[in-house]
Each structure stands twice: as C-alpha cells, then as structure tokens.
C-alpha cells in the first residue's frame with residue numbers, strides 16, 4: 001500500500017500531540033502538590049513492585065532454594081526473561097532517546113544510565129512479561145489471575161500518573177513485554193537444550 005508521507009507525518013504529529021496532552025492530564029501524582037499528590041506514596045510502592053531489582057533478587061533467591069527440577073527450569077527461564085527484558089529496554093531507550101515528561105521528578109529507586117529516557121517504560125514491559133509468565137506457569141485460582149492482570153494494568157497506569165512516562169511509552173511497553181514472553185517461550189531453556197545451566201545449578 002502506498003501511503004502518502006505527508007499524511008503519515010500529520011497523523012504521527014497529531015498522535016504525539018494527543019499523547020503529550022493526555023499524559024500531562026493524567027500525571028495527577030507527578031508531585032506532592034499535584035491534584036492527587038497524596039496518592040503518590042502508594043504509586044511509588046507500586047513502582048517498587050515492578051522494579052527490576054526485587055524481581056531479579058527474588059528469582060535468584062528462589063533459584064538457590066529450589067530443590068525440584070521442574071521449579072528450577074521455570075525459575076531459570078524467569079531469570080532469562082528478566083535479563084532479556086533489561087537488555088531490550090536498555091537498547092531501545094538508548095536508540096530512541098525520548099526524554100521523560102517535563103513534569104517528572106527523577107526520584108526513582110536505583111536506575112541505570114539509560115533510565116533518563118522514557119521510551120519504552122521498563123515497568124510496563126516487566127508488568128506484561130511477568131504477568132504473562134505467571135499466568136502460563138503458575139496454577140492460580142481465578143481471583144488471583146485477575147489480580148495479576150490488574151496489577152500489570154495499574155502499574156502501567158501509575159507510570160503516567162507519577163509523571164514518569166507518556167501514554168505511548170506505556171502502551172508500547174505493554175506490547176514489547178507481551179512479545180518478549182513469546183521469545184522466552186520459543187527459546188524455553190530446559191535440561192535438554194541448555195544442559196550446562198542445569199548441571200551448574202545441581203553441583204551443590
């Protein structure tokens with residue numbers, strides 16, 4: 001299909017303008033004095049729930065404690081998923097170099113140098129990736145499954161409310177995280193295709 005480039009340009013610029021306007025409007029917890037400033041501590045708690053460090057440390061801890069082959073296999077793949085996510089997000093952030101919204105306060109718990117950039121949201125990719133991973137590998141009752149999806153959605157929304165991101169950073173983050181799970185699933189590590197990883201772990 002032959003798209004008119006000027007039409008595409010106008011469409012993209014309009015989308016960007018809507019994105020900036022909507023993100024500013026939704027950034028109601030961007031500061032203590034913002035309209036929903038009192039909810040900011042709760043949003044920051046949510047931020048920690050999707051941060052890379054607790055997820056990495058938690059996975060490593062469980063991996064060290066796990067004494068079943070099946071558990072170890074899932075945890076090894078969870079670790080792979082988290083590292084793949086960090087790598088892809090850092091790569092895209094470094095390439096795109098989109099600045100965070102002007103109303104953002106840079107007071108986040110432990111960041112990497114590329115985290116001064118906002119596209120895509122690392123919390124949104126992790127939320128989509130982890131929730132898809134959990135839903136596919138943990139046997140959970142329906143209310144818990146709903147809670148996992150809700151956590152991912154609210155975490156994404158909180159990125160815009162805190163003023164950390166524009167809506168498109170989060171939307172693309174959700175998409176990327178969803179696709180990352182497909183990569184992890186496709187490359188699933190097992191004692192058959194990655195015996196070294198599993199042998200190393202069993203030498204205790």
Ligand SMILES: CC(C)=CCC/C(C)=C/CC/C(C)=C/COP(=O)(O)O
Pocket residue numbers: 051052053056086108109110111112115118120121122123124159164
């Ligand atoms: C192994 C290794 C390099 C660990 C680093 C973990 C770390 C500091 C991750 C950064 C997580 C973070 C603050 C991401 C930014 O999320 P956005 O949603 O603001 O893009």
